[in-house]
Amino acid sequence: MKRHGFRLYRHYLSLSIRSSMQYKSSFWLTMLGQALTTISTLLGVIFMFQRFPEVKGFTLDDVILCAGIVQLQFALAEMWARGFDRFSQIVRLGEYDRILLRPRGKILQVFGSQFELSRIGRIIQGVLMLVYALVRIRLRWDFLRVLTLVNMLIGGTGVFTAICILRAALCFFTLEGLEVMNIFFDGAREHGKYPLNIYGDKFLLFCTVAIPYALVQYYPLLYLLGRRADWFLPFLPLLALWFLIPCLLLFRVGVRHYQSSGS
Amino acid sequence: MKKYFSFFRLRLQMGMQYRIAAFAGMATQFFWGFMLIGAYKAFYESNAAAFPMGFQALTSYIWLQQAFLALFITWRFDNDIFTMITDGGISYELARPVRLYSMWFAKNLAMRLSEAALRFAPVLLVAALLPKPYGLSLPVSLPHFLLFLLTLGLGLLTTIAFLMIVYGLAMRMLSSTGVRLFLSGIVEFLSGQVIPLPFFPDKVRFVLELLPFAGMQNVPLRIYSGDLSGTPMLHAMVLQLVWLVIFIAAGALLLRSGERRAIVQGG
Amino acid sequence: MIHMQNVVKTYRVARRDSGAKAAFFALFHRKYDLVRALDGLSFDIDAGEIVALLGPNGAGKSTAIKILSGILYPDSGAVECGGFSPARDRMRYTREIGVVFGQRTQLYWDVPVGDSYGLLQDIYDVPEAEFKRNLSELTELLDLKELLRTPARQLSLGQRMRCELAASLLHSPRILFLDEPTIGLDAVSKLAVRQFVKVLNEEKKTTIILTTHDMQDVEALSRRVLMIGKGKLLLDGTLQDIRRDGESLDESLVDFYQGIEGFDGKEE
Numbered sequence: 001m002k003r004h005g006f007r008l009y010r011h012y013l014s015l016s017i018r019s020s021m022q023y024k025s026s027f028w029l030t031m032l033g034q035a036l037t038t039i040s041t042l043l044g045v046i047f048m049f050q051r052f053p054e055v056k057g058f059t060l061d062d063v064i065l066c067a068g069i070v071q072l073q074f075a076l077a078e079m080w081a082r083g084f085d086r087f088s089q090i091v092r093l094g095e096y097d098r099i100l101l102r103p104r105g106k107i108l109q110v111f112g113s114q115f116e117l118s119r120i121g122r123i124i125q126g127v128l129m130l131v132y133a134l135v136r137i138r139l140r141w142d143f144l145r146v147l148t149l150v151n152m153l154i155g156g157t158g159v160f161t162a163i164c165i166l167r168a169a170l171c172f173f174t175l176e177g178l179e180v181m182n183i184f185f186d187g188a189r190e191h192g193k194y195p196l197n198i199y200g201d202k203f204l205l206f207c208t209v210a211i212p213y214a215l216v217q218y219y220p221l222l223y224l225l226g227r228r229a230d231w232f233l234p235f236l237p238l239l240a241l242w243f244l245i246p247c248l249l250l251f252r253v254g255v256r257h258y259q260s261s262g263s
Numbered sequence: 264m265k266k267y268f269s270f271f272r273l274r275l276q277m278g279m280q281y282r283i284a285a286f287a288g289m290a291t292q293f294f295w296g297f298m299l300i301g302a303y304k305a306f307y308e309s310n311a312a313a314f315p316m317g318f319q320a321l322t323s324y325i326w327l328q329q330a331f332l333a334l335f336i337t338w339r340f341d342n343d344i345f346t347m348i349t350d351g352g353i354s355y356e357l358a359r360p361v362r363l364y365s366m367w368f369a370k371n372l373a374m375r376l377s378e379a380a381l382r383f384a385p386v387l388l389v390a391a392l393l394p395k396p397y398g399l400s401l402p403v404s405l406p407h408f409l410l411f412l413l414t415l416g417l418g419l420l421t422t423i424a425f426l427m428i429v430y431g432l433a434m435r436m437l438s439s440t441g442v443r444l445f446l447s448g449i450v451e452f453l454s455g456q457v458i459p460l461p462f463f464p465d466k467v468r469f470v471l472e473l474l475p476f477a478g479m480q481n482v483p484l485r486i487y488s489g490d491l492s493g494t495p496m497l498h499a500m501v502l503q504l505v506w507l508v509i510f511i512a513a514g515a516l517l518l519r520s521g522e523r524r525a526i527v528q529g530g
Numbered sequence: 531m532i533h534m535q536n537v538v539k540t541y542r543v544a545r546r547d548s549g550a551k552a553a554f555f556a557l558f559h560r561k562y563d564l565v566r567a568l569d570g571l572s573f574d575i576d577a578g579e580i581v582a583l584l585g586p587n588g589a590g591k592s593t594a595i596k597i598l599s600g601i602l603y604p605d606s607g608a609v610e611c612g613g614f615s616p617a618r619d620r621m622r623y624t625r626e627i628g629v630v631f632g633q634r635t636q637l638y639w640d641v642p643v644g645d646s647y648g649l650l651q652d653i654y655d656v657p658e659a660e661f662k663r664n665l666s667e668l669t670e671l672l673d674l675k676e677l678l679r680t681p682a683r684q685l686s687l688g689q690r691m692r693c694e695l696a697a698s699l700l701h702s703p704r705i706l707f708l709d710e711p712t713i714g715l716d717a718v719s720k721l722a723v724r725q726f727v728k729v730l731n732e733e734k735k736t737t738i739i740l741t742t743h744d745m746q747d748v749e750a751l752s753r754r755v756l757m758i759g760k761g762k763l764l765l766d767g768t769l770q771d772i773r774r775d776g777e778s779l780d781e782s783l784v785d786f787y788q789g790i791e792g793f794d795g796k797e798e
Contacts, residue, residue: 008652015649019640022681029440036448044457050464051313052306098636100601102653103624177283183294191298198305199298259617260603261542 005108012112020117031121038071038125045193056198057227061136066221067193068129069149073156073216074189075122081161083113087168088175096258106255107248110168139224148220148234155237156216160185162247163211169247172254188213195221212240267369274377285381292329292386299325300397315461319396320488324459326390326399327484333378334419335456335480338447340426341371345443348433353525363522364515367430371423403489410496414483417503422479424510425450431517434525455481461490475510478503531737532575532598532705537607539568539593539761567593568604569761577704578735580727582748585758586787591741592709594758598739599629599707612704625654628698632710635690636697637682643693644678647700654701661700668696671726688719695726706730708740712747724750745769745779759790 020027045067049060058066078085090096090113099109139145167181196218197204207214216237223233300322307314316324328335344367347353356363390399402408429446433439451457454476460468471477482499485491491499542562567590575581583591596602597609600616600623609616614623637646651661669675672692682690691711698706708727712720728751730736740752748755748769755772757765765771765786774782 004655011649011652015638015641015645018645019638022640025438026440029444032441033444033448036444040448040452040457043452047458047463047467048306051315051462052310055305055309094631094634097596097601097631098634100620101599101624101627101629103621103655104653174283177287179284180287180290183291187291187294187298191302194302194305199301200304203301259601260605 005105008104009108009112013115016112016115017117020115027118030118034119034121035125038122041190041193042067042129055194058195058198061133062221062225063194064129065133065137065224066195066217068126068133069152069221070156070189070192070217071122071129072126072153074160074185075119075126076153076157077160077164079116079119079123080157081111081164082116082119083110084161084164084168085116086114087164088171088178091171091258092175100259107251137225139226144234145224148223148237151234151237152216152220152224155240158241159212159216159243160188162244163188165244165251166247169251169254172258184211192217212243215240267373270370271373271377274373275380289382289385292332292382293389296325296329296386296390304397316459316485316490317488319400320485320490321459322397323400323488324484324490326387327487328456328480330383330386330390331379331415331480333375333382334415335422335454337422337425337451337454337456337479338443339375340429340443340447341367341374344370344430345433345439348430348439353434357522357525364427364518367518368423368427371426372419375419375423400488402487403492407486407489407492410500411483411487414478414486414500414503417500417507418479418483421475421503421507421510424507424514425475425479427514428510428517431514431521434518434521450476450479453477454479459484461485472499473502475502475506478506531577531579531612532573532739533608533610534574534594534598535572535608537568537571537594537597537604537609538566539590539597539602539605541565541567566761568597570607571758571761571763572607573756573763573766575737575739577737578731579754580731580738580740580752581754581756582752583739583741583756583758584748584783585764586790589758590761591758593761595629595707595709595739595741599627600624625701626703627705627707628701628703629707630691630694630698630709630711632691632708632713635682635694637690637693639683640681642679642681643674643685643697646682647678647697650697650700656701660702664700664702665696668699671729672696672722688715688722691715691719691723692726695723699730702734703736705737705739708738708742710742711740712742712744720744720746727751745783749779757786759787764790 042064045063046060048055049063053059055063083090087110090099090110095113099106099113102109163181163184167178167185170178170181191199192213196207196214204214204218207218219228219236220233222228223230303318303321303325307318311318314321333339347356356366359366387399392398402411425446429439429443432442436442453471453474455471460471460477460481463471472481477499482491482503486496541564543565544562569590571590571594583594585591593602597604598611598616600620603617611623612626614626616623637643638649647665650656656664669678672695674692674696677685677689677693680689682693685693695711711727712723715723724747727738727740731738738751740747742748753768755765755767755769756763757772769779772782772786773779774785777785
């Protein structure tokens with residue numbers, strides 16, 4: 001069954017990608033739009049650091065590294081969890097009924113329903129930022145540092161995916177006002193470009209225990225930059241994956257509600 | 264005039280239907296404001312001397328920016344107009360006894376005013392109640408406040424005149440999405456939406472303050488807190504007015520030639 | 531095969547009054563109306579039957595189909611289809627049914643229809659041999675040969691409906707639900723759909739449940755008619771029970787609807 005699920009997902013993937021190939025101009029325009037937002041955000045940061053050499057001990061290169069990682073986490077989630085991202089449409093158009101009519105897991109089907117290739121633009125930008133920063137910072141690479149970086153990407157993609165699922169779950173109850181969830185999705189990318197401790201201790205605590213952004217950003221970043229050497233830091237990002245559990249549970253509750261209320 | 268007012272009222276009513284959306288929008292703007300202030304505070308603490316404006320002036324700037332976001336946002340176009348341009352529905356617009364420019368201008372104005380009307384008051388109210396220096400301060404003086412309102416209005420008109428230029432360009436193109444994205448992205452940055460203009464490096468800032476985009480939000484928001492006053496303020500206001508006139512003229516010319524083409528080609 | 535007893539389903543609908551004042555108050559407090567979509571609906575359908583569900587808009591037909599196909603749980607009452615409880619046994623039950631919504635598509639818009647079918651094979655785990663057999667049969671019956679390589683967005687409505695029918699049958703379901711399958715189709719396509727449904731029922735003994743507003747569909751296809759109004763079963767019989775002398779079927783139907791208590795002819 002598991003093997004089957006994976007094969008089915010691959011099948012979904014190939015159809016999604018081939019579908020999006022049909023719209024080349026919109027593909028390139030989306031890339032253009034994303035590039036513009038990234039460039040203007042980045043320019044903003046660069047200009048700030050022209051005035052201030054550092055903020056809370058982080059230099060421009062550190063911030064670019066941080067922003068690049070968050071960008072990648074965000075873009076990977078946006079790319080593969082696009083089905084949850086546009087879930088309000090799925091519900092509104094009645095496509096969710098079709099999902100219920102098929103003998104497959106609902107979550108798998110929603111993941112499969114759309115794969116957003118155009119997010120590759122954001123991924124490329126993220127990689128560029130990462131490479132630039134890493135070249136400038138001249139880290140001493142070792143196995144644990146590589147592992148930290150990989151785990152940050154896995155954990156971060158997981159957290160952003162969880163947010164997508166959370167927002168999708170709310171679609172079963174209401175389709176209005178869900179823009180507020182952008183705070184946790186786009187907001188986390190936008191404001192997560194700076195290491196989260198700059199927003200103060202209380203905020204950092206919130207991002208550690210409530211929504212585990214800091215587990216995939218601030219703490220492992222300290223390890224990566226050699227500011228802290230605690231043994232658990234490379235693995236901390238994986239701990240953030242706990243956040244998927246309540247979000248998936250809420251999604252199940254939402255499905256149940258949908259099937260009972262038919263809204 | 265009455266026509267436009269009823270259009271505004273209709274939009275307002277439509278807006279109220281989406282009650283949760285209005286609350287959601289406010290919550291988002293609050294959050295954004297808090298996060299921005301948090302980041303600037305960190306920079307301020309790292310080197311207060313390098314801060315190009317007073318911290319209180321900055322927080323007021325941010326709260327006003329959030330409260331009036333609907334007025335400034337550069338990428339909020341009237342999509343009906345683009346649809347009309349591409350599918351030829353524009354010929355119906357031309358058949359009406361109204362000037363295209365003033366009609367579209369009024370439509371966009373109403374759209375933005377109604378959206379801002381629903382949201383600005385609660386945001387400002389709560390921001391005013393926040394402790395110093397994180398909240399919205401009172402305007403430095405009554406004249407500054409009045410000039411703030413005046414320049415805010417001029418800034419809004421400039422923003423819409425910019426949209427009109429984009430509509431005008433769209434009339435000459437098969438697909439305008441790229442241009443739309445590109446222009447609104449650049450203007451957003453140059454108008455000080457990403458970081459306020461005083462935070463730009465001095466040379467860049469000098470040029471930007473001469474460009475039309477500074478008048479869209481930078482001028483009114485800085486007048487409010489007294490960051491801009493005296494002779495520089497007068498210069499900025501004159502520039503704002505001059506650019507507004509130029510933008511309107513450019514947009515009107517573009518639209519008129521677009522109209523002519525539409526008539527010749529039969530829509 | 532299908533058994534529904536005393537099924538009740540209620541929706542909560544937000545009330546929206548017009549006018550600025552009402553809109554403003556709705557910001558703070560919202561009123562709800564309870565709408566009883568099914569009000570003790572009962573019927574049984576045997577294997578191999580073709581049954582038409584009729585009734586004015588808002589009578590509860592769609593709700594009945596959604597409950598029978600496992601999309602919705604009923605509030606109360608018993609539902610059993612082919613030995614399953616539809617919504618509860620969703621994963622196993624949905625392998626046994628096919629559903630066509632006339633107004634929605636299950637095909638990928640931008641890839642050839644045949645590729646969508648390939649995905650459906652994976653979704654339903656249809657063994658290769660069975661899939662090939664079904665596909666070639668359906669291709670012949672529905673004349674799909676030219677269409678399989680066409681993206682769904684380039685199909686006419688009639689062509690698309692033929693492709694939809696095939697898509698719902700690739701896994702050889704025992705029950706087929708057709709929700710307004712001929713809506714918006716031209717005469718030729720309507721005939722093709724009816725012809726196909728008939729053959730399917732005769733040769734494969736597939737049980738077919740149909741909702742439609744087109745009386746010719748009913749006349750051509752189903753011996754049995756279930757008339758639903760205000761969430762209740764009003765009639766279980768044949769078209770002859772509705773038809774009146776000297777009137778067209780549509781006219782007879784209007785008479786019948788107007789006889790339903792409280793029916794106001796409003797669209798919902």
